[in-house]
Amino acid sequence: MAESSALPLVILAEQFAKLPGIGMKTAQRLAYHVMSMSREDAKQFADAIISAKDNVGCCKVCQNLTEFEVCPICSSERRDRTQICVVESPKDVTAFERTNEYEGTYHVLHGLLSPVDGINADDLKIKELLRRIGTDEVREVIMATNPTVEGEATAMYIARLLKPMGIKVTRLAFGIPVGGHLEYADEVTLFKALENRSEM
Amino acid sequence: MAESSALPLVILAEQFAKLPGIGMKTAQRLAYHVMSMSREDAKQFADAIISAKDNVGCCKVCQNLTEFEVCPICSSERRDRTQICVVESPKDVTAFERTNEYEGTYHVLHGLLSPVDGINADDLKIKELLRRIGTDEVREVIMATNPTVEGEATAMYIARLLKPMGIKVTRLAFGIPVGGHLEYADEVTLFKALENRSEM
Numbered sequence: 001m002a003e004s005s006a007l008p009l010v011i012l013a014e015q016f017a018k019l020p021g022i023g024m025k026t027a028q029r030l031a032y033h034v035m036s037m038s039r040e041d042a043k044q045f046a047d048a049i050i051s052a053k054d055n056v057g058c059c060k061v062c063q064n065l066t067e068f069e070v071c072p073i074c075s076s077e078r079r080d081r082t083q084i085c086v087v088e089s090p091k092d093v094t095a096f097e098r099t100n101e102y103e104g105t106y107h108v109l110h111g112l113l114s115p116v117d118g119i120n121a122d123d124l125k126i127k128e129l130l131r132r133i134g135t136d137e138v139r140e141v142i143m144a145t146n147p148t149v150e151g152e153a154t155a156m157y158i159a160r161l162l163k164p165m166g167i168k169v170t171r172l173a174f175g176i177p178v179g180g181h182l183e184y185a186d187e188v189t190l191f192k193a194l195e196n197r198s199e200m
Numbered sequence: 201m202a203e204s205s206a207l208p209l210v211i212l213a214e215q216f217a218k219l220p221g222i223g224m225k226t227a228q229r230l231a232y233h234v235m236s237m238s239r240e241d242a243k244q245f246a247d248a249i250i251s252a253k254d255n256v257g258c259c260k261v262c263q264n265l266t267e268f269e270v271c272p273i274c275s276s277e278r279r280d281r282t283q284i285c286v287v288e289s290p291k292d293v294t295a296f297e298r299t300n301e302y303e304g305t306y307h308v309l310h311g312l313l314s315p316v317d318g319i320n321a322d323d324l325k326i327k328e329l330l331r332r333i334g335t336d337e338v339r340e341v342i343m344a345t346n347p348t349v350e351g352e353a354t355a356m357y358i359a360r361l362l363k364p365m366g367i368k369v370t371r372l373a374f375g376i377p378v379g380g381h382l383e384y385a386d387e388v389t390l391f392k393a394l395e396n397r398s399e400m
Contacts, residue, residue, distance in 0.1 A: 008254075018245075019233055021226065028291065029221070032265075048211050049212060049242050049249075050242060050243065051208045053235070054239075065209060067207055067208055
């Protein structure tokens with residue numbers, strides 16, 4: 001093995017392997033792919049990494065990743081500032097934006113409460129959320145964390161903080177995914193779907 | 201969508217999406233991961249790309265990727281220069297080296313003949329192989345291209361060039377993979393396994 005390896009290639013493969021969901025074999029394949037790219041393309045790739053790291057920060061209102069001080073959603077005239085959708089990560093904002101249906105604003109927690117992993121309220125952007133509610137005329141906070149143990153716990157924790165402030169706190173509906181099959185749904189999902197049934 | 205996007209992040213995701221086997225969703229996930237890396241780690245990643253591109257070239261003997269003029273395998277005292285294993289790509293060399301069994305040298309073609317895609321003999325490192333055979337005391341060339349149409353055609357083409365030079369040309373054995381199941385083997389593999397059966 002050692003005899004065949006070009007060291008910078010091994011280092012590059014190790015860098016790829018640090019990315020989530022990329023094993024050593026895929027990492028090696030990607031490293032070889034970089035070798036087949038033009039010098040210019042490789043440079044663009046490397047520059048994109050540095051540029052994203054250097055030019056993207058957190059929106060000072062909603063904490064979503066942005067290249068501006070205040071992100072385009074928070075500074076948009078068209079968004080409803082009375083609604084805040086609280087999510088775990090920037091990816092979730094992208095998912096909601098893809099629906100083209102939500103007109104309110106967001107708040108990105110950058111994580112979920114997880115005492116086991118030593119992540120508690122101070123590690124999340126909860127202070128920033130409370131500060132927004134103190135200043136903006138917020139009427140509803142939609143808890144849109146994932147339906148996992150940590151997601152539920154975080155939603156409950158924040159709800160308990162907000163309710164005394166007279167804020168309406170709601171939670172995303174859980175049920176059968178559209179296009180899904182009943183037979184593949186797990187029991188908890190099926191139970192939630194039954195519990196949250198609506199009149200036709 | 202556009203409103204939520206931090207441009208440098210979109211550019212980085214597009215760069216990741218250019219890699220083989222990485223779709224837009226995974227690319228986005230990787231771009232977000234880069235955001236969670238430290239500045240130093242991101243720098244190391246970017247540098248590894250440039251360094252691999254700048255410092256790795258082809259071994260002037262076997263054409264495998266290496267940071268040296270002559271790769272460690274070709275310059276090793278312990279390797280048998282009378283045997284050359286001809287493979288499609290550097291990945292295949294790594295695969296053979298992992299077996300820890302092969303003692304000979306390699307020759308990397310950097311592709312396979314594919315007239316449909318406009319890849320013909322001049323695009324592969326075949327001249328370089330013939331030159332080696334002219335100078336080194338090569339006795340056997342093992343054709344280790346993949347058992348695909350292009351792999352077979354390339355093996356046949358090179359074999360036809362080498363045989364008149366008095367070189368023994370061999371082909372990898374095809375058969376049931378070790379640990380595989382007969383019932384899952386396709387007909388061609390099963391036929392090959394039958395054809396190449398050995399006495400016990």
